[in-house]
Amino acid sequence: MERQSGAFECNVCAERHYSHTAMRGDGRRILFCASCGMGMIENPPADTSVFYQDGYYGGAAHLEVGYADYAFTAEHALLWARLLVQALIGGGRVLDVGCADGFMLRGLGAAYETYGIEVNAHAAERARQGGVTIIGNDVLADLRRDEFRRHFDVITSIATFEHVLDLRGAFRACLEALKPEGVLIFEIPLMSQTRDNKDWLEGSYEHIYYPTVRGIETLLGTFPGYSFTGFESDIKGYSSTYIGAVASDPGVFARVEHLFRCMRQDTPSGLNEQESNVNVAYQVVHSFRPSPERILALPPLIEKTCSPRLLTHLMQLWYADCTDAANAEWYKTQAANWKASFDNLQDVHSKQTRYLQALEESKKTDE
Numbered sequence: 312m313e314r315q316s317g318a319f320e321c322n323v324c325a326e327r328h329y330s331h332t333a334m335r336g337d338g339r340r341i342l343f344c345a346s347c348g349m350g351m352i353e354n355p356p357a358d359t360s361v362f363y364q365d366g367y368y369g370g371a372a373h374l375e376v377g378y379a380d381y382a383f384t385a386e387h388a389l390l391w392a393r394l395l396v397q398a399l400i401g402g403g404r405v406l407d408v409g410c411a412d413g414f415m416l417r418g419l420g421a422a423y424e425t426y427g428i429e430v431n432a433h434a435a436e437r438a439r440q441g442g443v444t445i446i447g448n449d450v451l452a453d454l455r456r457d458e459f460r461r462h463f464d465v466i467t468s469i470a471t472f473e474h475v476l477d478l479r480g481a482f483r484a485c486l487e488a489l490k491p492e493g494v495l496i497f498e499i500p501l502m503s504q505t506r507d508n509k510d511w512l513e514g515s516y517e518h519i520y521y522p523t524v525r526g527i528e529t530l531l532g533t534f535p536g537y538s539f540t541g542f543e544s545d546i547k548g549y550s551s552t553y554i555g556a557v558a559s560d561p562g563v564f565a566r567v568e569h570l571f572r573c574m575r576q577d578t579p580s581g582l583n584e585q586e587s588n589v590n591v592a593y594q595v596v597h598s599f600r601p602s603p604e605r606i607l608a609l610p611p612l613i614e615k616t617c618s619p620r621l622l623t624h625l626m627q628l629w630y631a632d633c634t635d636a637a638n639a640e641w642y643k644t645q646a647a648n649w650k651a652s653f654d655n656l657q658d659v660h661s662k663q664t665r666y667l668q669a670l671e672e673s674k675k676t677d678e
């Protein structure tokens with residue numbers, strides 16, 4: 312069913328029709344492009360900066376937009392990206408679009424020149440204090456400057472593109488700011504075909520875009536000369552995201568594809584230490600999927616990047632697993648108890664039945 316909306320125009324393919332809608336928890340509609348499937352909020356605000364004032368990265372109570380505890384979110388959301396950048400390239404210029412307090416960049420090390428774009432002034436100041444060069448607060452305006460043309464080796468954008476008003480423009484600006492052998496790595500919330508999208512529909516009301524796999528692939532296909540790869544990331548207990556990479560140099564693209572495969576493979580066996588760290592950071596720290604093999608591969612990761620936050624995060628996973636195990640044990644005991652009670656009940660019931668039958672028999676005999 313194809314409907315026309317006067318205001319709708321797809322940012323990716325300029326289609327004027329949408330095929331279906333979804334309702335957000337705040338009562339606003341998301342419209343999905345009839346041609347490419349990209350989702351976008353109906354009547355987006357003209358200016359989004361109001362969303363990112365102080366409080367966005369935590370600190371304010373009952374936030375409907377933003378992150379309740381950014382420091383904690385950062386570890387599981389960004390550690391894989393930092394390790395992936397380090398595995399991709401031993402040094403160079405790295406720009407993080409939506410860098411917040413610079414968590415990802417600050418951990419890269421001295422071989423990297425770190426640059427950030429951040430809309431929240433306080434977060435940007437903390438990043439600056441951590442040694443990050445803040446180039447501005449608006450990806451489109453900042454990267455238009457001549458000095459940043461073909462300037463960066465890597466650009467990362469983790470959970471940022473969904474907030475911009477011009478999604479295609481933001482991707483284009485990033486690609487034009489990359490060196491010919493540069494790479495763009497991004498993660499964006501995904502409207503999944505197979506998994507529950509409730510985390511995107513019932514919160515994060517500052518989001519503008521609601522990408523589908525088809526919408527993202529159509530978008531990335533509009534940049535000639537670039538190859539792209541990506542996948543749906545299924546975070547345990549959470550709605551999906553899409554992790555992707557774009558590059559124009561075939562050798563660099565092959566390297567990032569290889570690292571994505573390492574990151575996603577079931578066990579870290581057969582991987583070198585750097586690849587194994589990316590795998591464990593992605594599977595355990597990012598996606599909450601510990602397995603015996605991944606647990607055994609944790610020590611090199613902890614040695615490389617130990618922090619109280621990481622340990623707290625791992626402790627929570629450990630606690631959740633212990634709770635599951637204890638519950639499983641409890642259910643097993645309960646199941647045995649329930650069976651015994653049931654057997655006992657049946658026993659009583661059959662004794663009663665036999666007694667009543669005998670009573671009937673004796674009455675008959677008496678008559």
Ligand SMILES: [Zn+2]
Pocket residue numbers: 321322323324325326344345346347348349
């Ligand atoms: Zn479209």
